[in-house]
Amino acid sequence: MALAERILDGDIRAAARLMRNIDDNLPSSRGELQELYSHTGRAFLIGVTGPPGAGKSTLVDQITAAYRKQGKRVGVVAIDPTSPFTGGAILGDRIRMNRHAEDEGVFIRSLATRGHMGGLSRSTADVANVMDAMGMDVVIIETVGVGQDEVDIVRLAHTTLVVMVPGMGDDIQAIKAGILEIGDLFVVNKADRDGADKTARELNLMLEMNRYAPGAWRPPVLRTEAQRNVGVEELVGKMDEHHRWLLESGEINQLLQEKNTSLFQTLLKERLFAEVYGGVARSGKLSEILEGMLSREQDPYSAVEQILAERLSP
Amino acid sequence: MSERKLRILVGKPGLDGHDRGAKIIARAFRDAGFEVIYTGLHQTPDQIVSAAIQEDVDCIGLSILSGAHNTLLPRVCQLLKEKKAEDIILFCGGVIPEDDIPGLKAAGIKEVFTPGASTDQIVTWVKNNIIPR
Structure with missing residues (x-):
């Protein structure tokens, strides 16, 4: 049984385990959190x-x-x-x-x-x-x-x-x-x-x-x-x-709005960064950029712009 | 970017009030890069097991100087089994007579450290024997 299901069933060990997976940033924890969100x-x-x-x-x-x-x-x-x-x-x-x-x-x-x-x-x-x-x-x-x-x-x-x-x-x-x-x-x-x-x-x-x-x-x-x-x-x-x-x-609505915005922003930031940075590192581009920065031939500002243009433009 | 961090509970069961050793060990574990849940003095076996489960630790290290090790430590093992948490490894340190060690190990205590064991020795043992689950 998946952790989320066991947690909803009252399983303490499953809850403790999922917390650990979240803390250790295991990809599987995201699926479990999706399951739990409506609860x-x-x-x-x-x-x-x-x-x-x-x-x-x-x-x-x-x-x-x-x-x-x-x-x-x-x-x-x-x-x-x-x-x-x-x-x-x-x-x-x-x-x-x-x-x-x-x-x-x-x-x-x-x-x-x-x-x-x-x-x-x-x-x-x-x-x-x-x-x-x-x-x-x-x-x-x-x-x-x-x-x-x-x-x-x-x-x-x-x-x-x-x-x-x-x-x-x-x-x-x-x-x-x-x-x-x-x-x-x-x-x-x-x-x-x-x-x-x-x-x-x-x-x-x-x-x-x-x-x-x-x-x-x-x-x-x-x-x-x-x-x-x-x-x-x-x-x-x-x-x-x-x-x-x-x-x-009714202040609760304002509060939840802010809270949810902040949660969503954090999540998006984290996933986007992991995705984009991971790609740059794996392709070897990262070491190129770092070398360029060391010799001052490459500035980090245009490197970032370039990566964004490559990754995010349609 | 995920990595398992070793989590370890350090506590003192029973009635003795000497926690310097436990604190030194907790500090050594921290310096080894582990996450140490320190529960302090006068813990009952139930409290220790319940905390270990809620914190999802890989192992429990108990310091005991009172002489009650033959009662308290097997009780912790037994409770871990009852709660289906026997995957959490238990080890201990303290003034424990050589003669008692085989009995403790038979009860499920994985390792017993006696006076003279260095913090390096204990940290190395944890690194070699505990694999974060």
Whole structure:
């Protein structure tokens, strides 16, 4: 039986295997994803992002527990960085989530970035789709610990949570572009620490500077102590509120439009590049071009134009 | 442009609280280019097997210093079989008396590393014995 069929049948090993095939970019995974696509689109996708050490994994663990209490099935995709030098990775997000390991209503998958920028792995959207097809009601995607500009999550999740901790620099940080623009909810975690008030105040100040159209969502700033499960119920309530707002205001259509556009563009880009670059490399043209560039007799700009003209003109 | 990446779960079953060895090994595996799922301390055999299945790893490396190896490790093997995941290879390292090794191997543990084994030795063993599926 094909993997897709087994997954729809509830086979955990088949799901885990397909995720691996997707991650390893096996051509067969595309066919399986085609099969699954019509079974997706039901899960509520939550993105959790923020700097390293902010407590994202611990928070994800508590959010998972809260949704389990409601009887919902939860998928977790947790991303950690790949070493740029060896290609290896240590994926340690599970450490904080081990108590869910034996719960059949929870499926956790760790992914390495494998050189992909933007805070996610190349495979994240597809792995989340597999979880959606498995019948998970909620899929939580935890990005790598991000700095300022890794914002891909916003084009994948319905609701994006930006997790901050006290004492992360002065107020100018809060008005820079980047991750602080993408939050639907902001969380000041480790709120028992010194400076939590200041961080919350600065975030609020930054949000007050935004203009909100009537009926628009105004991101709230919440405080949590994930380790002690303080403030998590309220956070989950707010996330659900945001989800409801998306559906009731019709904003969901705009969001899905953007999300699908981004997904389609990525897929097309990836396949086109593999196809065209592969052809150029196999035909030996690539080494010709590189040699030409070395001696400055061939410029890369016209080389690309020429290849495009050859490959894409009717 | 596809290539199988070796995925390996490193964890510590049972009650001992010494995870330095496990961390050193995890780091050595990372430096060898593997993807290491590190699950940390105090894992039950059920948690280990369930994590290994969800993560679709090729093998599990367990560090055990508590003396409970004769109970915990065969239990992991048994659970892998029950869940039809016996293709996931199990090996271990720790303070394990020579006399116990044949029994562990008979229970399905593929290799046992004892004090004195170098990280290079272990990495080489993984490279030679584990083929990413």
